[in-house]
Amino acid sequence: MQGTGQLKNDSGNKLKVVMIDEEGLEEKLYESLKKHELPDYFLYTGTGGARNWLNLDESRTFPVARKLKALLEGNLVSIVKFIPTGMNLASIGVGNGEKERIILNGLIKKNEEEAKNESEEEAFGSGRKRQIYYYPIDINSRMVDIALGKVQDLPVEKKGIVGFIEEMPFLKKHWQLPVLFCILGNTFCNYEPDFILKLVGENLESGDLFMFDAHIFPTLEGSDEAKSVRNKVLTTYSSRENALFNMYPLLHYGMAPEDFEFELLLSHVESGTGPLYRTHKTLQILNDTEIRVGPGTVKFKEGDVIKMGFTYKYTFEQISTFLNKGGFEILRKFLSEDRTNVIILARKQL
Numbered sequence: 001m002q003g004t005g006q007l008k009n010d011s012g013n014k015l016k017v018v019m020i021d022e023e024g025l026e027e028k029l030y031e032s033l034k035k036h037e038l039p040d041y042f043l044y045t046g047t048g049g050a051r052n053w054l055n056l057d058e059s060r061t062f063p064v065a066r067k068l069k070a071l072l073e074g075n076l077v078s079i080v081k082f083i084p085t086g087m088n089l090a091s092i093g094v095g096n097g098e099k100e101r102i103i104l105n106g107l108i109k110k111n112e113e114e115a116k117n118e119s120e121e122e123a124f125g126s127g128r129k130r131q132i133y134y135y136p137i138d139i140n141s142r143m144v145d146i147a148l149g150k151v152q153d154l155p156v157e158k159k160g161i162v163g164f165i166e167e168m169p170f171l172k173k174h175w176q177l178p179v180l181f182c183i184l185g186n187t188f189c190n191y192e193p194d195f196i197l198k199l200v201g202e203n204l205e206s207g208d209l210f211m212f213d214a215h216i217f218p219t220l221e222g223s224d225e226a227k228s229v230r231n232k233v234l235t236t237y238s239s240r241e242n243a244l245f246n247m248y249p250l251l252h253y254g255m256a257p258e259d260f261e262f263e264l265l266l267s268h269v270e271s272g273t274g275p276l277y278r279t280h281k282t283l284q285i286l287n288d289t290e291i292r293v294g295p296g297t298v299k300f301k302e303g304d305v306i307k308m309g310f311t312y313k314y315t316f317e318q319i320s321t322f323l324n325k326g327g328f329e330i331l332r333k334f335l336s337e338d339r340t341n342v343i344i345l346a347r348k349q350l
């Protein structure tokens with residue numbers, strides 16, 4: 001487990017709860033690298049991590065999260081229709097919080113319209129607006145600040161949380177129920193489906209909703225369409241910008257660029273839903289070298305391989321099977337015209 005689970009208030013900022021000891025992260029990085037592992041969350045830590053993600057998200061060659069934002073904007077009215085008035089918003093891996101601002105604007109508008117209708121129905125009614133609570137959550141404290149800043153002008157109660165998704169049982173202690181719990185920006189696909197669905201399922205209450213988005217395959221292998229998406233995925237994930245994003249932690253700690261390279265493969269893995277595409281990321285060490293990280297020095301030999309995180313590329317039908325098996329019911333799906341992006345609104349099966 002990566003988070004500390006301990007709670008401390010960020011001094012001088014009453015809007016934020018910090019559950020991660022940022023200094024401890026360096027020690028964790030040292031321990032991981034000794035095992036030749038670099039879990040993806042290290043790509044997002046520190047000032048460099050926040051800046052790198054924000055730059056990558058803007059780069060022409062890596063449009064994954066941006067396309068999902070366009071899908072959200074295009075479907076906002078229908079999405080909001082399915083979210084009952086009075087729901088709060090907890091969004092994990094919030095990044096710059098742009099998508100959350102879009103959702104909150106929709107929820108606020110709905111809230112105001114319903115209050116107006118109620119006051120027109122009751123001759124003396126006040127048409128009380130329900131207070132919305134917003135919880136932007138991220139492992140990177142700077143992202144939480146940016147996300148909070150993005151909604152400064154909106155009439156919602158805000159509390160940022162710096163914490164790991166894996167610590168969801170602790171995170172949820174800070175929420176007012178019911179929540180619309182979001183994992184946006186294709187982050188759902190960075191976890192084993194059984195793991196993430198169990199975590200979310202165990203920590204949501206029956207009145208809560210779960211919304212996530214994903215970049216997906218339109219069909220399984222075979223069709224020209226699938227081949228073309230496969231090639232696009234390879235081009236996107238092996239782009240120079242994404243390679244640099246993945247190499248940053250080692251470069252930051254002083255490894256020379258010529259001593260290692262980023263390798264990305266896209267392979268089939270077996271799953272209960274048939275063959276599934278999954279990226280396979282590694283850093284290949286080209287020369288004997290060493291770096292100093294936090295408490296110690298990590299040595300690498302030519303030929304060593306550092307294992308990194310992955311992204312699953314599901315078809316919609318595969319996600320739907322996993323959700324069903326994991327005890328969720330899809331309330332509504334919003335698929336892009338080419339079926340390569342989807343937003344799913346779900347709840348726990350009753």
Ligand SMILES: C[S@@+](CC[C@H](N)C(=O)[O-])C[C@H]1O[C@@H](n2cnc3c(N)ncnc32)[C@H](O)[C@@H]1O
Nearest residue numbers: 041044065093094095138139140164165184185
């Ligand atoms: C791919 S970005 C998506 C950002 C944003 N949701 C979007 O749609 O643009 C992933 C985000 O999750 C955060 N993150 C990564 N690992 C995390 C973890 N284990 N727990 C919480 N947040 C995490 C990163 O700092 C980053 O902001």
